[in-house]
Amino acid sequence: MSDLKGVLSEAVEAAFASLGLPPELGRVTASDRPDLADFQSNGALAAAKRVGKPPREIALGVAERLAGDPRLAGVEIAGPGFINLKLSDAALSQRAQAIAADPRVGAASVAEPRRVLVDYGGPNVAKPMHVGHLRASIIGESIKRLYRFRGDTVLGDAHFGDWGYQMGLLIGAVMDEAPAVAAAVDALNAGETADTAAFEAVSLSDLDRLYPEAAAKGKTDTDYRDRARKITAGLQDRQPGYFQLWKRFRNVTQIALERDFHALGVDFDLWKGESDVEDLIDPMVDELAAKDLLVDDQGARIIRVSREGDKRELPPLLVVSSEGSAMYGTTDLATILDRKKSFDPQLVIYCVDQRQADHFEIVFRAAYLAGYAAEGELQHVGFGTMNGTDGKPFKTREGGVLKLADMIEMTREKARERLHEAGLGEDLPADEFEDIAGKVAVAALKFADLQNFRGTSYVFDLDRFTSFEGKTGPYLLYQAVRVKSLLRRAVEAGAEAGPIAIAEPAERELALTLDAFDAALAEAYDRQAPNAVAEHAYRLSQAFSKFYAACPILQAEPAVRGSRLALASTTLAQLERALDLLGIAVPERM
RNA sequence: GCGCCCUUAGCUCAACCGGAUAGAGCACCCGCCUUCUAAGCGGGCGGUUGCAGGUUCGAAUCCUGCAGGGCGCGCCA
Numbered sequence: 001m002s003d004l005k006g007v008l009s010e011a012v013e014a015a016f017a018s019l020g021l022p023p024e025l026g027r028v029t030a031s032d033r034p035d036l037a038d039f040q041s042n043g044a045l046a047a048a049k050r051v052g053k054p055p056r057e058i059a060l061g062v063a064e065r066l067a068g069d070p071r072l073a074g075v076e077i078a079g080p081g082f083i084n085l086k087l088s089d090a091a092l093s094q095r096a097q098a099i100a101a102d103p104r105v106g107a108a109s110v111a112e113p114r115r116v117l118v119d120y121g122g123p124n125v126a127k128p129m130h131v132g133h134l135r136a137s138i139i140g141e142s143i144k145r146l147y148r149f150r151g152d153t154v155l156g157d158a159h160f161g162d163w164g165y166q167m168g169l170l171i172g173a174v175m176d177e178a179p180a181v182a183a184a185v186d187a188l189n190a191g192e193t194a195d196t197a198a199f200e201a202v203s204l205s206d207l208d209r210l211y212p213e214a215a216a217k218g219k220t221d222t223d224y225r226d227r228a229r230k231i232t233a234g235l236q237d238r239q240p241g242y243f244q245l246w247k248r249f250r251n252v253t254q255i256a257l258e259r260d261f262h263a264l265g266v267d268f269d270l271w272k273g274e275s276d277v278e279d280l281i282d283p284m285v286d287e288l289a290a291k292d293l294l295v296d297d298q299g300a301r302i303i304r305v306s307r308e309g310d311k312r313e314l315p316p317l318l319v320v321s322s323e324g325s326a327m328y329g330t331t332d333l334a335t336i337l338d339r340k341k342s343f344d345p346q347l348v349i350y351c352v353d354q355r356q357a358d359h360f361e362i363v364f365r366a367a368y369l370a371g372y373a374a375e376g377e378l379q380h381v382g383f384g385t386m387n388g389t390d391g392k393p394f395k396t397r398e399g400g401v402l403k404l405a406d407m408i409e410m411t412r413e414k415a416r417e418r419l420h421e422a423g424l425g426e427d428l429p430a431d432e433f434e435d436i437a438g439k440v441a442v443a444a445l446k447f448a449d450l451q452n453f454r455g456t457s458y459v460f461d462l463d464r465f466t467s468f469e470g471k472t473g474p475y476l477l478y479q480a481v482r483v484k485s486l487l488r489r490a491v492e493a494g495a496e497a498g499p500i501a502i503a504e505p506a507e508r509e510l511a512l513t514l515d516a517f518d519a520a521l522a523e524a525y526d527r528q529a530p531n532a533v534a535e536h537a538y539r540l541s542q543a544f545s546k547f548y549a550a551c552p553i554l555q556a557e558p559a560v561r562g563s564r565l566a567l568a569s570t571t572l573a574q575l576e577r578a579l580d581l582l583g584i585a586v587p588e589r590m
Numbered sequence: 591g592c593g594c595c596c597u598u599a600g601c602u603c604a605a606c607c608g609g610a611u612a613g614a615g616c617a618c619c620c621g622c623c624u625u626c627u628a629a630g631c632g633g634g635c636g637g638u639u640g641c642a643g644g645u646u647c648g649a650a651u652c653c654u655g656c657a658g659g660g661c662g663c664g665c666c667a
Contacts, residue, residue: 313592
């Protein structure tokens with residue numbers, strides 16, 4: 001199924017071709033001037049340069065060939081040579097009808113589906129998520145859903161930070177605090193049996209509390225640090241006590257994180273972590289050496305990745321440190337290898353902070369050199385930092401950071417207040433009311449993020465995010481819920497949807513907006529920019545709201561009522577789909 | 591020092607491959623609830639797109655320089 005832009009492009013391209021001009025110049029886009037036209041083609045302006053004819057003359061020739069097309073109610077030449085196309089009501093009605101009948105509500109699929117892996121979220125064991133994780137989760141989840149909906153086979157991987165020195169620190173800290181745990185760990189390490197019930201008592205809040213203390217102590221206290229390193233080495237050697245305690249850390253953290261993510265409408269297919277590729281590292285290093293990619297440099301083993309034409313020399317990938325340990329770039333490289341073996345993705349999208357751009361460029365180049373991926377199969381989709389209202393970035397590691405769970409609760413509380421103020425949902429059961437407050441909060445947070453282009457930094461302002469008026473997530477939910485309410489009333493009144501007949505200006509605008517869905521998804525997909533979907537969802541809501549205000553539905557005569565009900569239910573279907581692609585769920589009522 | 595990114599209305603942000611009169615929301619002002627959810631709708635106010643050049647029929651968009659801001663730059667992850 002093709003949208004109107006595509007259908008008209010074919011017609012205009014044919015007209016260009018028949019004039020001996022390159023057909024691609026006939027590409028049609030939505031009009032910049034809705035007062036003048038529905039669609040436009042700027043090709044005559046570009047063609048003028050090539051053939052040395054005035055653009056208006058070319059445009060006129062194209063317009064003559066389009067005359068008589070029953071789909072068009074008007075073809076006009078404007079300004080320096082814009083070709084303005086106005087659609088007939090019949091053609092628009094027909095398209096709206098097709099969208100109404102389409103389970104994909106007007107969206108096309110990609111021609112050649114790929115296997116795609118999206119790496120996002122990036123949670124760590126024992127570190128609660130903070131606002132910095134919000135963007136990675138929100139944007140990554142949306143990209144995952146978008147690629148999946150367009151037809152690719154997609155896996156989302158949380159890429160859990162669950163290995164290394166930080167685990168050694170934590171094991172030591174927990175053993176210090178809990179003698180029963182320490183005794184069991186020591187016994188297991190000595191090859192004895194031990195009661196590990198004490199492990200089960202270790203909670204996430206214990207880890208949350210102990211980790212920052214241990215990290216700080218490790219920085220100043222060299223003995224403490226050395227012991228943590230020894231424990232880390234023991235863990236890597238799979239000493240049973242350390243290993244089993246670590247597994248407890250990982251489980252308790254993952255359960256809590258999955259709950260937090262799920263509350264945000266973020267769900268992963270895989271919880272692969274650094275620990276999963278640990279065993280691959282030694283053979284990989286041997287293989288890299290065999291491929292002559294490893295170079296000894298200042299006691300370390302590196303891969304040089306700089307290329308001809310680089311504006312500056314890119315640092316090498318440090319594979320093995322001078323102390324003989326693997327670096328985090330090594331783990332990333334092993335992860336690429338692991339994914340190639342298990343899933344063989346044609347595209348891996350790393351949804352990670354823009355500041356990691358150099359790091360990924362280095363790792364990707366090393367992977368290409370090693371043959372672990374084909375050039376271009378690895379992509380870093382970076383995003384800007386979230387700044388405070390003072391313009392400075394939110395701290396992500398130390399000092400008074402806002403926990404993600406706390407922020408969600410604050411937003412949820414605000415949603416409750418607003419629902420009460422507006423007198424919404426008062427007669428609903430408490431659990432449904434809570435469900436609604438949660439959905440409103442998630443919609444507010446996600447839409448506030450996703451309406452911005454991912455690459456730019458933006459200001460994180462809780463007051464603004466929780467103001468539920470205007471271009472906000474709750475506005476979108478409100479519109480969707482309004483349609484649901486309308487459709488319920490229609491059922492009660494025995495009114496049914498019928499054939500769509502576009503007549504009123506507000507109906508035209510709504511139908512044209514419904515048609516623009518595919519273009520918005522294509523752009524979002526190509527540019528990895530969910531803000532295009534967010535923008536479409538907002539425009540659709542606005543178009544519906546105007547239609548809702550201008551066109552009575554249930555009181556209209558049956559034929560008109562049927563048409564308008566069909567428009568309303570199609571709008572709802574597309575709006576819910578768009579919101580779903582943003583990771584936003586709509587309640588039944590509010 | 592080298593490199594990357596950013597600078598658009600009072601504030602927060604959009605703007606498809608260069609295209610017509612640069613768009614939204616918030617804030618401010620004015621209207622609209624005895625009709626389907628007013629978290630809504632309509633109208634108004636608000637711009638030398640950081641500055642200076644260049645390319646082009648046409649520049650927020652491409653190129654150069656400058657100013658201001660952010661970020662990154664081998665043995666942490």
